[in-house]
Amino acid sequence: MKKIITYSILFLACFSTALSQTGTGSISGKVTDAETQNPLAGANVIIKGTFLGAVTNTHGEFKIYKVPVGTYTIEASLIGYQRKLFSGIIIKQGEEYSLSLQLLPAEIQEKEIVVTASRREQGLQEVPVSVSTVTAKTIAERNNITLDDALRYVPGVNLMQDQINIRGSTGYSRGVGSRVLLLLDGLPFITGDTGEINWEAIPTHQVERIEVVKGAGSALYGSSALGGVVNVITKDFSQSPELRFRLFSSLYDKPRYAEWQWTDKPRFNSGAMLTYSDKSGPLGYLVSVGRTVDESYRQNDTYHRWSLYSKLKYDLSTSQNLTISANFVRRTHGNFFWWRDLREATRPADSQLNGNVESNRGNIGFHYKEFVSDKFIYSVKGIYFGNFWRDDSAGNVNNVSASHLFNFEGQATYEIAKSNILTFGVAGNYDKVNANLFGSHPGVGGAVYVQDELELTSQLRLTAGLRFDMQKVSSLPSVAQLNPKLGIVYKLDNETSLRASFGSGFRYPGISELYITSSTNVSQVVVLPNTDLAVEHSISYEIGAGSSITPSVFVDAAIFSNSFDNLIEPLVQIKRYKPDPTSTREVEGPVIQFENVTKARIQGAEVGVKIDWWKKHLSSDVGYTYTWPEDLTEQTILKFRPRHILYASGALTFGNFKSSADVRYVSRIERIDENLVRLAPIIDGEQRVPIKVVDLRFSYDLIDEGLPVRVGFNINNLLNYHYVELIGNLAPVRSFTLTLDGIW
Amino acid sequence: MKYFAVIAIIVLFYSCDHGLAPPPAVEPGFGGTIYFAKGTWPPQDSLVNVWLFASQVYPLDSVKIFSGLLSNPPTIYIYPALDGNLPFFVDSVSYSFKVPPATYRYIGVLQRFRDEINVRSIRVVGVYSTTDNPPLPIPISVGDFQFVPGININVSFHKLPPQPF
Numbered sequence: 012m013k014k015i016i017t018y019s020i021l022f023l024a025c026f027s028t029a030l031s032q033t034g035t036g037s038i039s040g041k042v043t044d045a046e047t048q049n050p051l052a053g054a055n056v057i058i059k060g061t062f063l064g065a066v067t068n069t070h071g072e073f074k075i076y077k078v079p080v081g082t083y084t085i086e087a088s089l090i091g092y093q094r095k096l097f098s099g100i101i102i103k104q105g106e107e108y109s110l111s112l113q114l115l116p117a118e119i120q121e122k123e124i125v126v127t128a129s130r131r132e133q134g135l136q137e138v139p140v141s142v143s144t145v146t147a148k149t150i151a152e153r154n155n156i157t158l159d160d161a162l163r164y165v166p167g168v169n170l171m172q173d174q175i176n177i178r179g180s181t182g183y184s185r186g187v188g189s190r191v192l193l194l195l196d197g198l199p200f201i202t203g204d205t206g207e208i209n210w211e212a213i214p215t216h217q218v219e220r221i222e223v224v225k226g227a228g229s230a231l232y233g234s235s236a237l238g239g240v241v242n243v244i245t246k247d248f249s250q251s252p253e254l255r256f257r258l259f260s261s262l263y264d265k266p267r268y269a270e271w272q273w274t275d276k277p278r279f280n281s282g283a284m285l286t287y288s289d290k291s292g293p294l295g296y297l298v299s300v301g302r303t304v305d306e307s308y309r310q311n312d313t314y315h316r317w318s319l320y321s322k323l324k325y326d327l328s329t330s331q332n333l334t335i336s337a338n339f340v341r342r343t344h345g346n347f348f349w350w351r352d353l354r355e356a357t358r359p360a361d362s363q364l365n366g367n368v369e370s371n372r373g374n375i376g377f378h379y380k381e382f383v384s385d386k387f388i389y390s391v392k393g394i395y396f397g398n399f400w401r402d403d404s405a406g407n408v409n410n411v412s413a414s415h416l417f418n419f420e421g422q423a424t425y426e427i428a429k430s431n432i433l434t435f436g437v438a439g440n441y442d443k444v445n446a447n448l449f450g451s452h453p454g455v456g457g458a459v460y461v462q463d464e465l466e467l468t469s470q471l472r473l474t475a476g477l478r479f480d481m482q483k484v485s486s487l488p489s490v491a492q493l494n495p496k497l498g499i500v501y502k503l504d505n506e507t508s509l510r511a512s513f514g515s516g517f518r519y520p521g522i523s524e525l526y527i528t529s530s531t532n533v534s535q536v537v538v539l540p541n542t543d544l545a546v547e548h549s550i551s552y553e554i555g556a557g558s559s560i561t562p563s564v565f566v567d568a569a570i571f572s573n574s575f576d577n578l579i580e581p582l583v584q585i586k587r588y589k590p591d592p593t594s595t596r597e598v599e600g601p602v603i604q605f606e607n608v609t610k611a612r613i614q615g616a617e618v619g620v621k622i623d624w625w626k627k628h629l630s631s632d633v634g635y636t637y638t639w640p641e642d643l644t645e646q647t648i649l650k651f652r653p654r655h656i657l658y659a660s661g662a663l664t665f666g667n668f669k670s671s672a673d674v675r676y677v678s679r680i681e682r683i684d685e686n687l688v689r690l691a692p693i694i695d696g697e698q699r700v701p702i703k704v705v706d707l708r709f710s711y712d713l714i715d716e717g718l719p720v721r722v723g724f725n726i727n728n729l730l731n732y733h734y735v736e737l738i739g740n741l742a743p744v745r746s747f748t749l750t751l752d753g754i755w
Numbered sequence: 756m757k758y759f760a761v762i763a764i765i766v767l768f769y770s771c772d773h774g775l776a777p778p779p780a781v782e783p784g785f786g787g788t789i790y791f792a793k794g795t796w797p798p799q800d801s802l803v804n805v806w807l808f809a810s811q812v813y814p815l816d817s818v819k820i821f822s823g824l825l826s827n828p829p830t831i832y833i834y835p836a837l838d839g840n841l842p843f844f845v846d847s848v849s850y851s852f853k854v855p856p857a858t859y860r861y862i863g864v865l866q867r868f869r870d871e872i873n874v875r876s877i878r879v880v881g882v883y884s885t886t887d888n889p890p891l892p893i894p895i896s897v898g899d900f901q902f903v904p905g906i907n908i909n910v911s912f913h914k915l916p917p918q919p920f
Contacts, residue, residue, distance in 0.1 A: 270777040352898035354777045692858060692896035700774045733774040741775070 036102040039074040040110030042067045042087055051114060054089040059096075060385045061329040065250045069714060074250065077292065078102045079329055087112045088124070090146070127194070127222040127242040129464060129474060130231055130434050131424050139474055139498025139512040141167070141555055141569050141617065145221040147246065152671070152708055154259055154725055154748050156282065156303060158221065158243065159210040164658050165223050166619050166634025169677050171651060172737040173210055177225050178571060179613040179640040180238020180549070182651035183684075183737060188521035190547070192228065192236040195243050196336075198376065198394045201235060203414030203442035204449055206521030209398065212340050212372040214320040216257055216284045217299060219246040225617075226551035226571065227516030230476045230496035233438060233458050237516040237549040237575065245336070248288045248295035248324060254755040255286040263308040264745040267731055271357045271741070273310050280305040280746070293326035308744045309357045311345035311364055330382035339373040346402060349739030353695035356733075356741040360694075362404070370400035386426040393419035412446035414522075430466035434476075435459075442522075449526045456482035456519075462496075474498040482519050485526075490546055492517050507558035510569075514551045520544040524579055524605040538581075538603045539588055545607050548576045563623035570616045578609035581687070610643040613652070631661045653678045667712035677702035683738055693739040702736065705729040710750075723750035778900065784853040785809075785895060785903040789841065789864060789881065792911035796844050797868070803876075804867035805841045807834040807850060807908075813860035813892055815919040817874040828855065833865075856901070860894040861919070864910050879918055881910030890916040 042054040050071025057064030058078065065073040084098040092114035102108055128138040135142060143165045155161040159173050169176050171183040181190045188206025192199060195213060202209050221243050228236035261280040265272055282303035289296060298321045305314035322336040346366025350356045359366075376394035383389065394417070401411040422436035438458045445451045462476030476496040483489035498512040526540045555569030582604055587597045615638035622631050640652035648654075655678035662671035679701045688696035710723040724747070731745040789807065796802075811830040812819055823831035834852045835841070841864070842848055862883040869876035883906055884890040895903055 267773055268777050352901055353775065354780070354898070354900045356775070356777065689893060689895065692894065694896050694898035694901055695778075698775060703772065703774070730773075732772070733776065735775065 034080045034104035035077045036080065036104060036106045036108060037074060037076050038078055038085070038100065038102065038108045038110060039072070040112055041071045042073065042089070042112045042114060043071055044092075045113035045115045051089055051092070054087055054092075054112075054114065056085060056087050056112070058100075058329075059084040059086055060382055062326055062332045062380070062382070063329055066247075068251075069719070080104050085110070085112075087114060089114060092116055125222050126197075126244070127224050127240055129462065130197070130422060130436075131432070136502070136508045136557060137472060137500055139472075139500050139510045140514070140553060141225040141567075141571075143167070143223045143225070145223075147219050150215060150218060150221075151257070151750075151752060152669075152710060152723065153673075153706070154261075154723065154750050155215060156280075156305075157210045158213050158215055158218070159208075161215070161218075161221060162223065162241070164660065164673055164675065166658055167225055167617050167636040167656065168223060169653060169656050170736060172740060173208070174737075175208065175241065176652070177223065177239035178573065178615060178617070178636065179638040179649065179652040180573065180575075182649060188518060188524065189235055190237040190518060190549075192232050192234070192240045193243070194232065194240060195374070195394070196245055196376070196378065196392075197242060198392060198418050198420060199233070199235070199440070200243075200374070200394070200396060201416075202398045203396070203416035203454075203522070204398065204412050204444045204446055205523040206235065206518075209372060211316065211342060212338070212374065212396075212398075213243055214245075214299060214301065214318055214338055214340075216255075216286065216301065217245050217297075217320050217322075219244045226512065226553055226573065227494075227514040227549045228496075229480075229492070229494040229516040230478045230514055231460060231462065233478065233480050234456075234482065234492075234517060234519045237518050237547060238573070245322065246297075248290050248297055248322075250290050252289040253287070255284075255288075255753065257284040257750065257752050258282075259748055259750040261725075261727075261746045261748040263306075263743070264731060264747070266308070266357065266741075266744050267733065270354050273355075273357045278306040278308055280307070280748075295324040295326075297322045307345070307347075308746075309347055309359070309741065311359050311366070312347040313345045314342070315344075316340060316342045332380055334378040334380075335376070336378075337373070337375045340371070342368075342370050342372075344368045344370075346404070347740075349693045349696065350741060351694065353698050365406075366402060366404045366409075368400060368402045370398070372399070373397050387423065389421070389423035391419075391421045393417065410446070410448050412444070412448065414442060414444045414446070416440065416442040432464045433461070434464075435461040444522045448528065449523050450528065452485040452522050452526055454482065454484040454522065456480065470502045472500040472502075474500075480517075484519070484522060487525070487542055490519065492546065506560075507556065510553070510555045510557075512551070512553050516549040516551070518547040520546070520579055520605070527605070537588060539586070541604050541606065544579060544605060545577050547578055547607075550574050563627075565621045566619070568616070568618040570614075572612065572614045575609070575611040575613070577607040578611060579605050580608050581684075582606040582608055608644060609649070611641060611649050612643055613638055613640045613649070615639060628665060629661065629663050631659070633657075633659045648682050650682045650684050651680055652682075653680055667715060668710075669712075670707070670709045672708070673704075673706040675702060675704045675706075688738060696738045699735050699738065700733075702734045702742075703730075703732050704734075705732075718753075719755060720751060720753040723752070724748070725750070780900045781902045782853050783856045783897045783899065783901055784851060785859075785862075785897060785906045786849070786851040787904060787906035787908065788847050788849050789908045789910060790847045791845060792909070792913070793846060795910075795912040795914075797866075797912050799843070801868040802843055802866070803870055804865075805843065805880075806837075806839075806865045806867075807841060807852060808832065808861075808863060808865050809834075809852065809854055809859040810861040811857050811859055813894075813919070815861065820874065851902075854897060856897050856899045858894050858896045861892040862895065862906060862908070863892065863916070864908055866912070879916055880912055881908045882916045883908050884916070 042051045052069045054067040056073050063075050065075045067073045083100045086096050088094040125142050126132050145161050150161045159170050162168050167178045174183050175191045177191050189208045193208045224240040228240040263278040284301040286299035301318040303316040319339045324334045326332045346363045347359045348363050351358045351360050374396040378392040380390040396416040398414045402409050418440045420438040425433045440456045442454045458480040460478035465473045478494050480492040494515045496514040501509045525542050527538050528540050551573045553571040557567040559565050586602045617636045619634040636656040640649035642649045657676040659674040707726045707729050712721045728745045734742050809832045832854050863879050864881040866880045867877045882890050882892050
């Protein structure tokens with residue numbers, strides 16, 4: 012370890028020496044709105060073909076230090092404004108080049124740049140699949156504590172407690188791995204044991220944006236991308252010392268009914284986050300600590316979390332940088348699996364009353380990136396994700412699991428010609444699980460992928476890709492997968508583009524599904540392993556269009572069809588089995604075993620409308636998704652899938668005051684897993700209603716009063732509507748939240 | 756203004772409905788229909804009793820049956836009563852069985868075909884099950900204030916389910 016550190020320091024020192032030997036100057040300036048002349052804060056100013064750049068401060072000012080002597084092109088961008096290039100910037104040794112940059116307001120569809128759809132930066136209009144984004148600003152305004160909360164208002168997405176469902180891909184089954192792939196800065200981030208997404212392991216306050224790619228994405232990202240990909244992109248560093256804090260406290264209101272008031276004491280959900288970041292020469296760093304205590308509106312559902320996040324970035328030269336990040340989360344959580352019954356919906360079943368789950372989760376990653384030339388860029392990155400949890404009941408430990416997951420990847424992007432961009436790479440993973448429920452098993456995998464983007468005409472862009480994956484789990488035979496993708500974008504004019512895509516997806520069975528060997532402490536039924544499970548597959552087709560009907564109205568619509576094969580579900584069967592591995596006799600009775608049981612097709616349509624009113628003082632955003640989720644095996648609707656999802660939000664902004672409202676409607680789940688309800692057993696588990704939630708938010712920025720602080724007040728679930736996302740789990744009651752965000 | 760009108764309409768629409776609510780307190784139990792396969796009823800002289808039973812214990816043996824019936828509180832309950840019967844020679848009968856809140860792992864229909872009282876004089880002729888082949892018992896849970904409907908049982912005196920003893 013000591014040697015590694017010594018070599019690393021020498022390596023960094025060599026590069027920084029090389030950098031310092033080159034003559035340098037600097038670039039400073041101000042970015043303003045071309046129409047109003049107001050300074051623009053948060054604008055990105057970068058030097059093309061290098062990693063050098065800066066973000067404007069609240070006065071619209073920026074400064075880029077240590078720019079090597081030479082001639083450059085500068086790009087300035089900001090959401091809501093047209094990206095602009097300034098070329099012919101000549102930097103002389105020791106001199107400061109001063110610039111005044113003016114940006115024109117953009118039409119809505121030009122707002123967003125995404126990186127997930129094609130593994131490189133692209134305008135949203137150039138992408139052949141449906142992509143939605145959630146920004147850091149939205150996350151902060153909604154006071155989302157965990158990332159799953161932030162995704163509840165993305166069109167086509169709905170969550171069943173913590174399990175994400177994109178256009179009906181997932182449904183819900185406890186213990187089955189996710190059918191949506193979560194990426195953290197581009198690398199897979201699902202747990203090694205259950206193959207699930209663990210939202211709490213992601214530092215929400217360090218998220219720059221979330222990109223949600225809808226439809227199968229295994230041709231670029233491999234296993235688990237059956238229904239879509241969620242990529243969480245973390246923030247970069249400030250150019251000068253910056254201290255950010257966030258304080259919040261929520262008070263849960265009482266439920267509407269006296270039967271559900273299990274305590275007279277007020278229940279709070281409070282937290283604090285503190286982040287310090289700075290950039291000194293080539294070195295940028297960020298350290299963040301967070302604490303959350305949620306007393307919950309339900310009995311034995313308290314949540315205590317400590318989180319620590321740090322990131323370090325070193326510019327080895329103007330064209331090379333290395334980023335190292337580390338994150339640790341410690342959590343204890345009451346074991347509220349489901350309610351006692353609907354009359355006592357805020358109390359857990361007796362068996363869970365004294366249960367507790369304790370987890371320690373952490374990840375450490377690196378990312379090396381280099382511009383070899385203007386046309387060729389490559390990166391190497393890796394991440395270790397450690398996951399340790401145990402649950403206990405009245406102090407007796409029931410289940411313990413430790414999983415270690417390593418992911419690495421090398422990727423290159425080569426601009427063969429202006430109209431032809433090639434992206435290719437290799438990826439690999441190794442995971443090791445040790446758990447009393449799943450046994451001790453390793454897994455190893457590798458993949459190669461290639462994608463070509465071809466601009467056939469100025470209007471027509473074609474994307475084709477292919478990925479080959481191979482995975483081996485424990486002593487089971489290795490499994491190979493080949494996944495293609497194809498996409499076309501046709502720009503009718505500057506305002507309208509049409510898109511069509513085809514993609515395939517797959518998911519390897521998780522170690523938990525293959526090897527689970529006993530019952531959990533919350534179920535009365537024996538669970539048996541099944542090492543014969545086959546790989547799940549999906550194929551997605553989509554046709555869509557996006558158009559700015561006027562400069563302030565943007566409409567996007569898509570129709571899609573996704574087919575799934577070999578979906579794994581826990582199946583209740585009458586079988587003969589040994590009550591324990593050492594037993595010589597067999598008994599006959601009901602058991603749960605994961606099986607490839609479902610062949611499904613999900614067809615639907617999605618439409619989104621964004622409108623700016625009254626010179627952008629008022630904005631509205633409406634998204635509606637209709638799905639017809641068909642279980643082709645049983646010739647009926649798929650379990651746990653809603654047919655209608657409608658989100659609507661509106662925001663009113665006057666100076667430093669902002670108010671906004673969100674409305675969420677998810678139609679009643681028509682079919683659930685009745686065996687799960689019966690066998691768990693979950694009393695009144697079949698009770699469910701449509702989801703109808705209204706949230707209100709108000710915020711005021713005190714910057715003009717000389718305080719760099721924003722005060723916010725949110726009312727979540729304004730109408731105190733009672734519903735379940737997951738069977739037997741009453742969703743949060745109305746809550747009132749006060750937030751304080753500041754920057755120094 | 757239109758925008759605010761739309762929001763107001765949505766909020767008004769939403770505010771009429773409060774979603775889930777606790778059900779009124781009911782006497783705990785379960786109910787459903789027992790279907791008797793046509794043409795399988797045995798002769799009257801072998802029908803001493805026909806009962807519905809609900810046992811918290813499974814599997815059963817002769818000791819567990821008698822201790823389950825006689826313990827306090829019992830773990831096996833009989834419907835309509837030990838000295839009563841389900842109606843004979845019918846195609847189906849609806850029932851409503853009040854039982855204490857608990858998980859019942861074995862629910863079925865029992866025929867007593869001889870006057871003597873021992874396990875050799877009784878047999879299970881139908882069982883509440885999710886599967887027909889073989890029809891093995893599936894548990895149900897009855898909550899404190901819960902009546903579980905839809906517990907339907909198929910009985911064929913010619914095709915008996917696996918016997919617990």
